[in-house]
Amino acid sequence: MSSHADVERRLGELLRTHEEQVISRWTQSADAPRDELTELYRAILRAIEEGGRDLADLRGLLAELSRSRARAGYSPAETSKAVFGLKGALYEIVVAHADDEVLRGFIRFARLIDDLGLFTFEAYAEAREKIIMDQAEQLLELSTPVVKLWEGIVAVPLIGTLDSARTQVVMEKLLETLVETGAEHAVIDITGVPAVDTQVAQHLLKTVFAARLMGAECVISGIRPQIAHTIVTLGIEFGDIVTKSSLADALAHAFRRSGVQVSGGPATRVTVRAEQA
């Protein structure tokens, strides 16, 4: 009966002698760059020669491979198949040199590759999750700009679904901008919000009241007919909050309130003058 060490030594030898051949086969089946696989191959070889105890280097390499493939848009199956491909590549060599030790070695090797394949899959999933989370965060940032419409008038054009997380971001950004710019008028435009249910309405109301506490007057604009219908039927009351159907109306309202007058027709120059307070 040969010991584990003998089996590993024999397997290591086999992998070392036939390195070129195995890597060539592997490259064919795995659809991956040869130098990447060579690096991986050497790391696996080292791990086997060291008795398969220290897999940290190997895992690092695999995690890197998984990450780059997740970013490049490979499927998880394709990614782990690249690792599993090594079994097939080695199989031919094993068949040609089949003896007791080699076969036992191959079984241990196959188990190692299975573990590594699963690890690759996990690393891939993690990398993908991270990408999705990054994108969600970016989206959250992107989708809530606070824009300055005029001196003292800011607007938040809301697009998409308002959930608690987004409302929080919107509210914080709006209040921060109110402080930074000293604006006294804010317009929340919901043209891009597909449906206003009681939760969205509640979020909007809270934002308006918070802005009021900071001394700013909020107008909600972009209330389309179907939204108005729904709000009335639901029985939501906006109380004394000013609402307008379009952003233009809201801007005109804010102009009136802040004493800005707009004069001139479409063909003439538009002149604006702020009344002295």
Next chain:
Amino acid sequence: MNAEREAAIASSADVVAVRRLVRSAAIEVGLSLIDQTKIITAASELARNALVYAGRGEVRVHVVENGSRRGLKLVVSDEGPGISDVERALTDGWTTGTGLGLGLGGSRRLVDEFDLLSEPGKGTSVTVTKWAR
């Protein structure tokens, strides 16, 4: 046509998914823009109720026909604590949660048919229908 679609509700992202599902079905049935928005909003309220009060639930979307009229029927069900006083739950402004207390009563007004079945300790099932005009 008796297409039926299902969606599970387990997170607030699922509530958004329910809205999308109902929107596509409502367009298919030929509801007007206003009626689409109403049934979507009702679905959103009921799905969120299931999520908030029962932790999870499910929505089944049926396309129904009555003579020449087509409509959309939604069944939102959960296995939560149930509603002990249905009349009160349907009263505007009444809530045991932190919302506005308009969701359930408002949903009833948003749709053409509203049927609420609740058994304390067993769960709640709300069936609503909106007919195309």
